[in-house]
Amino acid sequence: MLIELLTKRYPGMRAWLTQRLSALVMAVYSVFAVARFLIVQPNSYEAWVDFFQPLWWRIATLLFWISLCIHAWLGIRDVFKDYVPNPSVRDVLDKLLVVSLWVYLVWATWLLLG
Amino acid sequence: MQKDSQKTKLRPGQLSRPKNLNLFTIRLPINALVSILHRATGCVLFLILPVILLLLQFSLSSAQHYETVIAILHSPFIKLMLLGLAWAFFHHFFAGIRHLAMDVHWMTTLMKARYTSKVVLVLGVLATLVLAVKIWM
Numbered sequence: 001m002l003i004e005l006l007t008k009r010y011p012g013m014r015a016w017l018t019q020r021l022s023a024l025v026m027a028v029y030s031v032f033a034v035a036r037f038l039i040v041q042p043n044s045y046e047a048w049v050d051f052f053q054p055l056w057w058r059i060a061t062l063l064f065w066i067s068l069c070i071h072a073w074l075g076i077r078d079v080f081k082d083y084v085p086n087p088s089v090r091d092v093l094d095k096l097l098v099v100s101l102w103v104y105l106v107w108a109t110w111l112l113l114g
Numbered sequence: 115m116q117k118d119s120q121k122t123k124l125r126p127g128q129l130s131r132p133k134n135l136n137l138f139t140i141r142l143p144i145n146a147l148v149s150i151l152h153r154a155t156g157c158v159l160f161l162i163l164p165v166i167l168l169l170l171q172f173s174l175s176s177a178q179h180y181e182t183v184i185a186i187l188h189s190p191f192i193k194l195m196l197l198g199l200a201w202a203f204f205h206h207f208f209a210g211i212r213h214l215a216m217d218v219h220w221m222t223t224l225m226k227a228r229y230t231s232k233v234v235l236v237l238g239v240l241a242t243l244v245l246a247v248k249i250w251m
């Protein structure tokens with residue numbers, strides 16, 4: 001039944017689950033990032049660069065950012081659905097949302113892996 | 115309120131439920147407060163994404179730029195704004211965790227939900243206070 005609910009026929013269920021999974025990824029990363037920041041205490045430029053040096057940390061951060069973009073897309077889209085009744089205006093806003101998130105995603109990928 | 119809704123003329127076919135569009139007369143229960151703040155903070159976090167990326171890129175690009183970023187972050191006004199944004203994140207985080215808990219049917223009765231709402235509000239403010247102490251002491 002659960003599998004049935006996650007097929008294309010119920011896009012709302014998928015969005016719901018995706019929003020929750022991305023929230024979980026971000027929650028775990030946030031706790032981890034704060035802990036790591038407090039332990040490492042990067043107090044200089046060199047230490048700060050070192051903080052972002054390990055590949056596993058860059059990948060974790062990128063995973064966080066991918067989750068964030070998906071999460072923000074679903075979240076803000078819902079906000080538009082609630083407050084912007086005009087379908088053509090909402091369509092434009094949705095497109096702006098998607099474009100800005102893609103820009104942020106490419107930007108973050110370039111920052112972390114470039 | 116009762117009087118107002120009786121005074122309202124109904125168009126044919128319109129439902130006769132009471133309408134109240136004056137937001138200042140609606141009492142906002144604590145669960146609704148946590149919920150709307152979750153939405154508002156989610157939107158704020160979205161809006162500051164480019165600023166976060168800019169700061170990160172700038173601070174990593176060179177020692178000189180790093181010092182500039184640190185100097186910016188240390189000005190009192192920016193610190194206050196940072197605290198506001200930090201609160202937004204903390205609130206969204208704790209309210210989000212509460213949301214996830216309720217999605218798996220944990221703490222869903224009205225009494226318990228009210229209790230966890232208070233916990234969420236307090237934790238958000240508390241985490242912000244801890245940060246405030248850390249960046250001003």
Ligand code: HEM
Binds near residue numbers: 048184196251
């Ligand atoms: C939330 C943002 C931040 C605030 C409000 C903040 C605040 C402060 C304050 C009040 C001091 C001590 C007073 C001073 O020397 O001016 C300080 C020192 C310092 N902070 Fe931050 N800080 C923040 C973020 C950061 C970050 C992200 C880094 C490094 C990546 C950092 C690195 C340093 C360093 C190296 C010092 C020592 C500076 C010195 O001794 O002159 N700070 N910070």
Ligand code: HEM
Binds near residue numbers: 078155210
């Ligand atoms: C620590 C990480 C986070 C957690 C645990 C979390 C949790 C959640 C959850 C569970 C929801 C669903 C609420 C609902 O269906 O009504 C949600 C909604 C939302 N989140 Fe997050 N979130 C996190 C980070 C973020 C970030 C960084 C942003 C901004 C880019 C964001 C923006 C939003 C928005 C705009 C909504 C929609 C709000 C609404 O519809 O009322 N979230 N969040």
